[in-house]
Amino acid sequence: MRFAKFFSFKYLIALTLLFCIGILFLFPEVAYARPGGGHSYSGGSSGGNGGNGGGIIVFEMLFRLFFLLPPFLQIALIISIIVAVIWYHLNHQGGDKQVDNYIQSSGMDAYRFQQNQMANQAKQQKIDALIRKDPAFSEILFLDFAHSLYHKFYSSINTKNSRSVQPFLSENIKLFMRSDMAKTSPRTEVVVANIQISDIITTSEQIKIVVDFQSNYSTLYNEKNYRHILKERWVLVRNIETVSTSPEGLRDLACPNCGAPNDFNDAGVCGNCNTLIEAGEMNWMLDKIVVQEHQHYRAETLGTYAPEVGNNAPTIIDPYLKEKGARFIALHHLQNPAAYWESFMENVVEATFQTMYQAWSERDNWKSVRHLLSDRLYEANAFWIHLYQEKNYFNRLENITLEHIEPARITIDNNYESITVRIFAAAIDYTEDKNGRLIGGNKRTPRRFTEYWTFIRKIGVEKPESEFDTAQCPNCGAPADKMSDTSVCGYCGTKTNQGDFSWVLSNIAQDEAYQG
Numbered sequence: 353m354r355f356a357k358f359f360s361f362k363y364l365i366a367l368t369l370l371f372c373i374g375i376l377f378l379f380p381e382v383a384y385a386r387p388g389g390g391h392s393y394s395g396g397s398s399g400g401n402g403g404n405g406g407g408i409i410v411f412e413m414l415f416r417l418f419f420l421l422p423p424f425l426q427i428a429l430i431i432s433i434i435v436a437v438i439w440y441h442l443n444h445q446g447g448d449k450q451v452d453n454y455i456q457s458s459g460m461d462a463y464r465f466q467q468n469q470m471a472n473q474a475k476q477q478k479i480d481a482l483i484r485k486d487p488a489f490s491e492i493l494f495l496d497f498a499h500s501l502y503h504k505f506y507s508s509i510n511t512k513n514s515r516s517v518q519p520f521l522s523e524n525i526k527l528f529m530r531s532d533m534a535k536t537s538p539r540t541e542v543v544v545a546n547i548q549i550s551d552i553i554t555t556s557e558q559i560k561i562v563v564d565f566q567s568n569y570s571t572l573y574n575e576k577n578y579r580h581i582l583k584e585r586w587v588l589v590r591n592i593e594t595v596s597t598s599p600e601g602l603r604d605l606a607c608p609n610c611g612a613p614n615d616f617n618d619a620g621v622c623g624n625c626n627t628l629i630e631a632g633e634m635n636w637m638l639d640k641i642v643v644q645e646h647q648h649y650r651a652e653t654l655g656t657y658a659p660e661v662g663n664n665a666p667t668i669i670d671p672y673l674k675e676k677g678a679r680f681i682a683l684h685h686l687q688n689p690a691a692y693w694e695s696f697m698e699n700v701v702e703a704t705f706q707t708m709y710q711a712w713s714e715r716d717n718w719k720s721v722r723h724l725l726s727d728r729l730y731e732a733n734a735f736w737i738h739l740y741q742e743k744n745y746f747n748r749l750e751n752i753t754l755e756h757i758e759p760a761r762i763t764i765d766n767n768y769e770s771i772t773v774r775i776f777a778a779a780i781d782y783t784e785d786k787n788g789r790l791i792g793g794n795k796r797t798p799r800r801f802t803e804y805w806t807f808i809r810k811i812g813v814e815k816p817e818s819e820f821d822t823a824q825c826p827n828c829g830a831p832a833d834k835m836s837d838t839s840v841c842g843y844c845g846t847k848t849n850q851g852d853f854s855w856v857l858s859n860i861a862q863d864e865a866y867q868g
Contacts, residue, residue, distance in 0.1 A: 386712070386747065386749065386781065386801075387708055387709065387712050387733050387860060469668075469669075469671050469868075471550075471867070471868070472668075472670055472671060472867075472868040473671045473672070475549060475550070475551065475552070476670070476671075476672050478551070478552035478554075479491055479549070479552065481552075481554075482552060482554075482559065483765055483766070486595045486596050487766050488595055488596035488597075488766065488767070489595075489596045489765065490596070490765045490766065490767040490768050491549065491763055491765060492763070492765070492767070492768040492770055492808055492858070493596075493767055493768065494549070494561070494596075494636075495547055495548070495549070495563075496726075496728070497636065498547060498563050498586065498588060498636075499544050499547055499728045501517065501520055501588075501636075501638060502542070502544055502547075502565060502567065502586070503542050503544065503728075504516060504517050505517050505521075505638065506539040506542045506569055507539060507540065507542050509529060509538060509539055510538045511538065519635075519637075520635065520636065520637050520638060521637060521638050522589070522637050522638065522639040522640075524639070524640070525638050525639065525640075525641070528641070538571070538572075539569040539570070539571060540569065540570045540571070540572075541569060541570045541735050542567065542568075542569040543567060543568050543569065543731070543732040543735050543736075544565060544566075544567045544728060544732060545566045545567055545568065545732065545865070546564075546565070546566040546859070546861050546862075546865040546866075547563060547564070547565050547566075547859075548563070548564055548867060549561060549562070549563055549564075550562045550563065550564045550585070550867070554592070555592070556592070557591070557592055558589050558590065558591060558592055559589070559590050559591075559592055560587055560588070560589050560639070561587075561588050561589075561636070562585060562586070562587055563585070563586045563587075563588060564583070564584070564585055564867075565582070565583070565584045565585075565586065566581075566582070566583050566865055567581075567582050567584065568580055568581045568582065569582075571648075578648045578649065579648060579649055580646065580647070580648045581645075581646070581647045581648065581649075582643060582645065582646050582647075583643075583644040583645040583646075584641060584642065584643050584644060585641075585642040585644060586638060586640070586641055586642075587638075587639050587640035587641075587642075588636040588637065588638055588639065589636065589637055589639040590635065590636045590637070594635070597635055660799065660800065660801050661863065661864060662802065662862070662863030662864055663776075663800055663801065663802050663863070665863055667758045667760055667774045668760060668774075668804075668866060668867070668868045669759075669760055669761070669868075670760060670761035670762070670772075670868055673759065673760070673761060673762060676761075676762035676763065676764060677689075677759070677762055679762075679764055680762055680764060680769065683764065683769075683811075684814065692817070693759070695816075695817040695818055696771070696817050697757045697773070699817045699818055699820045700807060700817050700820050700855050701754075701757055701773055701775065701805065701807070702754050702757075703820060703821075703822050704724055704807075704822060704855075704857055705752075705754050705775065705777070705805075706752060706754070707720075707721060707724065707822040707823075708721050708724065708725070708857070709749050709752050709779070710749075710752070712733070712737070712747065712749060713746070713747065713748050713749040713750070715737060715740055715741065715746050715747070716741070718733070718734060718737045719835065719837075720832065720833070720835075721822070722832075722835040722836075722837070722839045722849065723825065723826065723832050723835050723839050723841070723848040723849050724822055724849070724856065724857055725849060725856065725857050725858075726808070726849060726850075726856055726857065726858040726859070727838075727839070727849065728858075728859075729857060729858060729859060729860065730839075730849070743785075744785055744786045745783055745784070745785055745786075745791060746783065746784055746785075746786075747781070747782075747783045748780070748781070748782050748783070748784060748793075749779045749780070749781055750779065750780040751778075751779060751780045751798060752777070752778075752779045753777060753778045753779065753798070754775060754776075754777045755776045755777055755778060756776050757773050757774070757775050757776070758773060758774045758776075759771070759772075759773055760772045760773055760774050760804060760868075761806075761868065764811075765811075766811065767810065767811060768808055768809065768810055768811060768851060769808070769809055769810075769811055770806055770807065770808045770809075770858065771806070771807050771855075772804055772805065772806040772807075773804070773805055773807075774802055774803070774804050774805075775802065775803055775804075775805055776800075776802050777800070777801060777802070777803075778798040778799065778800045778801070779798060779799060779801075780794070780795060780796070780797075780798055780799070781793050781794070781798075781799040782794055782795050802863055803860055803861065803862060803863070804859075804860070804861040804862075804863075804866040805857060805859070805860055806857070806858045806859040806860075806861075807855045807856065807857055807858065808851045808855070808856055808858040809851040809854065809855050809856065810850070810851045810852050813851070813852070813853065813854065815853065815854050817855075820854055820855065825841040825843060825844060825846070825848055826848055826853035826854040827841060827844050827846045827848055827852075827853045828841060828843055828844035828846070830843035830844065831843075835848070
């Protein structure tokens with residue numbers, strides 16, 4: 353009788369533990385949907401550093417160790433797990449409302465806002481000081497350069513293309529590529545989700561710019577594809593006397609001496625002008641990489657949804673917004689600033705928003721927005737469109753509503769100007785397969801979200817915002833139905849998405865990632 357009771361108790365414990373483990377496996381994993389990060393970005397990753405396979409092994413070990421515990425500890429552990437599961441679901445049913453209420457009541461939002469204001473003010477002062485010393489420096493162009501270097505650095509590991517980045521790497525980084533990274537599988541499908549300057553450090557010999565990346569890439573392990581999510585901090589260095597190269601040279605990682613792109617030998621000698629390119633002497637070089645976070649998950653997981661976080665957080669406003677806004681008004685001789693901003697929000701921001709979200713929802717029509725997005729933003733989202741095509745899934749966005757827009761930042765240099773706004777929007781957001789079977793999301797309840805969007809344009813462009821047309825080539829006015837994969841218009845042969853003719857959406861940042 354005692355044995356039967358003990359066996360029944362053990363059986364009950366085993367079932368309870370298996371139930372709790374099952375619930376843990378049902379927690380949402382990372383997926384990437386909605387342009388710019390979407391409904392899963394806020395949830396982070398549940399894959400951890402061990403992946404699903406490692407998680408199963410860990411749970412199996414815990415399951416066996418559980419029975420070595422005294423009965424009273426087993427009961428206490430079961431009760432703790434049940435309470436934890438109930439608490440989790442109670443606190444996540446309301447999405448971001450509970451999270452935001454907690455953050456606001458604890459004063460964390462105010463603290464974050466103040467810290468961002470102080471950090472952004474200090475950063476802007478350093479950027480302005482660098483522009484005074486080097487008038488050709490552009491924050492927008494520098495970030496394009498850093499993005500290109502990031503992509504080519506990882507995608508060229510263990511390939512013949514590694515020579516294309518050699519002149520932009522310090523000796524320590526080259527050694528790192530040849531040793532530690534050479535032991536790992538090649539990185540493919542590299543996507544930069546967010547990039548921003550976090551600090552500028554000037555010494556007597558060098559200028560160092562600290563850049564924060566949020567990115568992901570794929571690797572192959574045991575014939576299974578894994579997606580890696582990273583937060584990294586890169587330090588790029590340049591000689592104190594060096595001045596910025598041409599915009600084209602920065603974008604193409606070209607030879608800083610002659611402008612020929614991607615033609616270097618193993619020693620870093622340009623194949624066109626035979627000049628030895630010393631890293632950091634004529635352009636920026638990568639000197640240090642710090643991996644702050646690294647998680648991974650099986651790449652097949654698509655269509656899961658995590659709560660939106662940060663909708664009720666205060667907008668991070670650049671402390672120089674008023675000053676830069678006045679400069680923008682003077683630069684463009686705006687007689688009626690209020691009318692201009694209204695036109696910009698309606699004809700540029702809202703038009704781009706509606707067109708892009710419609711193309712995303714249709715999935716196979718993504719190329720129709722090629723001319724509206726920067727190369728890095730288009731390519732990042734095109735990768736995920738490809739994953740949805742492979743799975744034959746559709747991330748549907750319906751009843752799309754842009755509720756209101758708040759200005760957050762304006763930057764102006766000698767090459768480019770940019771406007772960052774925070775959008776407040778809602779949409780019916782769900783994922784289904786080709787047969788209409790619901791994979792994730794909700795077909796009835798709108799999902800509210802906020803994001804920071806940055807538009808860029810070259811200095812000197814004065815095309816009225818009222819003439820901004822998402823369906824036309826911004827140069828020749830022809831229909832935008834013949835854009836190439838590189839955003840070259842099939843009618844006039846012009847590359848259209850570098851801000852030469854009109855505003856281009858350069859970046860989308862989620863609330864958690866945006867720092868100002």
